[in-house]
Amino acid sequence: MAQKTVLITGCSSGIGLAIAAKLARDEQKRFKVYATMRNLAKQDDLIAATEGYLGKTMEIKEMDVCCEDSIRNCVSSIPDRHIDILVSNAGVGLIGPIECQTIEEMKTVMDTNFFGLVRLLKETLPDMKRRKSGHIVIISSVMGIQGILFNDVYAASKFAVEGFCESLAIQALKFKLHLSLIEPGPVVTEFERKVFEDGMKMDLSAADKETADMFTNIYLKNYKSIFQSLGQTAEDVAEHTMKIMLSENPPFRHQTNTLYTPMTTLKYADPNGDLPIDTFYKMVFQHDKIFNASLNFIKLLRWRSKKSFDLGKPQPQ
Numbered sequence: 518m519a520q521k522t523v524l525i526t527g528c529s530s531g532i533g534l535a536i537a538a539k540l541a542r543d544e545q546k547r548f549k550v551y552a553t554m555r556n557l558a559k560q561d562d563l564i565a566a567t568e569g570y571l572g573k574t575m576e577i578k579e580m581d582v583c584c585e586d587s588i589r590n591c592v593s594s595i596p597d598r599h600i601d602i603l604v605s606n607a608g609v610g611l612i613g614p615i616e617c618q619t620i621e622e623m624k625t626v627m628d629t630n631f632f633g634l635v636r637l638l639k640e641t642l643p644d645m646k647r648r649k650s651g652h653i654v655i656i657s658s659v660m661g662i663q664g665i666l667f668n669d670v671y672a673a674s675k676f677a678v679e680g681f682c683e684s685l686a687i688q689a690l691k692f693k694l695h696l697s698l699i700e701p702g703p704v705v706t707e708f709e710r711k712v713f714e715d716g717m718k719m720d721l722s723a724a725d726k727e728t729a730d731m732f733t734n735i736y737l738k739n740y741k742s743i744f745q746s747l748g749q750t751a752e753d754v755a756e757h758t759m760k761i762m763l764s765e766n767p768p769f770r771h772q773t774n775t776l777y778t779p780m781t782t783l784k785y786a787d788p789n790g791d792l793p794i795d796t797f798y799k800m801v802f803q804h805d806k807i808f809n810a811s812l813n814f815i816k817l818l819r820w821r822s823k824k825s826f827d828l829g830k831p832q833p834q
């Protein structure tokens with residue numbers, strides 16, 4: 518198999534870094550990785566994760582997905598502008614009641630998560646169409662399928678990504694191009710830390726007391742627990758993403774977290790759309806004790822499974 522050129526956005530941390538490192542370290546050297554980030558001062562973690570591979574199977578380049586010139590300069594610096602696999606990963610989160618968020622903050626989320634992808638494709642799609650080959654892999658989210666309490670604008674940005682890609686995929690087929698949306702649930706990365714810290718210091722004075730209490734005492738209170746119980750690692754998501762890249766007929770959608778799929782299945786199960794909303798409502802407001810007990814149970818199972826794995830024992834079934 519000829520070496521594939523892969524360009525990835527947002528490689529300073531988290532999922533982007535994990536995908537870049539996984540591909541760069543591939544024993545069969547099947548990939549030439551262009552790992553990009555908007556701030557090259559943040560490249561140390563990626564360099565540490567790819568020791569011995571920099572300048573060989575990986576190069577680091579600057580790219581800010583909110584700046585067309587930055588994207589153009591980066592893509593033009595790649596030999597023949599040839600990209601076989603494009604991974605649109607760069608993204609930011611935002612949580613909280615909308616009455617406490619500024620329009621500017623919301624625009625940054627849309628500008629990065631949605632228009633970032635649009636800008637990237639405006640620059641790279643014509644080349645792929647001309648060559649009639651290419652795979653566009655987009656790190657979307659379960660929130661591209663289903664909204665979650667206090668994630669209104671973030672979910673909107675991922676819904677926008679999904680609608681855009683669903684439309685484009687039809688045209689892409691004509692040019693023999695593939696599009697794949699990777700849909701992780703919670704992943705323990707900088708994203709989780711940043712979003713939680715911003716939520717904790719949010720000025721809630723513009724919200725009524727009931728909303729502010731709901732955000733603080735339900736959402737933020739359960740946030741860490743959800744990531745500990747249902748969360749995946751960035752390496753796990755990278756493993757799924759590499760499999761999708763290597764598959765001969767890559768799927769259009771791929772959810773990475775089997776613990777989360779029961780929730781997203783609710784969306785597909787009810788054309789009226791009430792089932793997921795009612796279920797989330799009940800989980801949060803009526804059966805919160807059962808919900809928390811289930812999360813604690815999952816946490817315990819995972820802790821026990823990790824412990825026996827660490828001791829070199831076979832994992833429990």
Ligand SMILES: NC(=O)C1=CN([C@@H]2O[C@H](COP(=O)(O)OP(=O)(O)OC[C@H]3O[C@@H](n4cnc5c(N)ncnc54)[C@H](OP(=O)(O)O)[C@@H]3O)[C@@H](O)[C@H]2O)C=CC1
Nearest residue numbers: 527529530531532555581582607608658703704706707708
């Ligand atoms: N963590 C999670 O629970 C989930 C995350 N996702 C998605 O995964 C993707 C990666 O997030 P994750 O790894 O978790 O989070 P991280 O915060 O660890 O990584 C996000 C990356 O995006 C970069 N980035 C942000 N804005 C820009 C920009 N304008 N131009 C270029 N790069 C930018 C960040 O750079 P910098 O360091 O400079 O800020 C960073 O490298 C995102 O699209 C996110 O929506 C999906 C599902 C779940």
Ligand SMILES: CC1=C(/C=C/C(C)=C/C=C/C(C)=C/C=O)C(C)(C)CCC1
Nearest residue numbers: 658660665666702703739743797800801
């Ligand atoms: C499961 C669940 C909750 C939270 C889920 C979270 C916090 C998911 C985070 C997903 C992320 C971060 C995706 C990123 O793209 C609630 C609403 C507390 C209660 C109802 C059940």
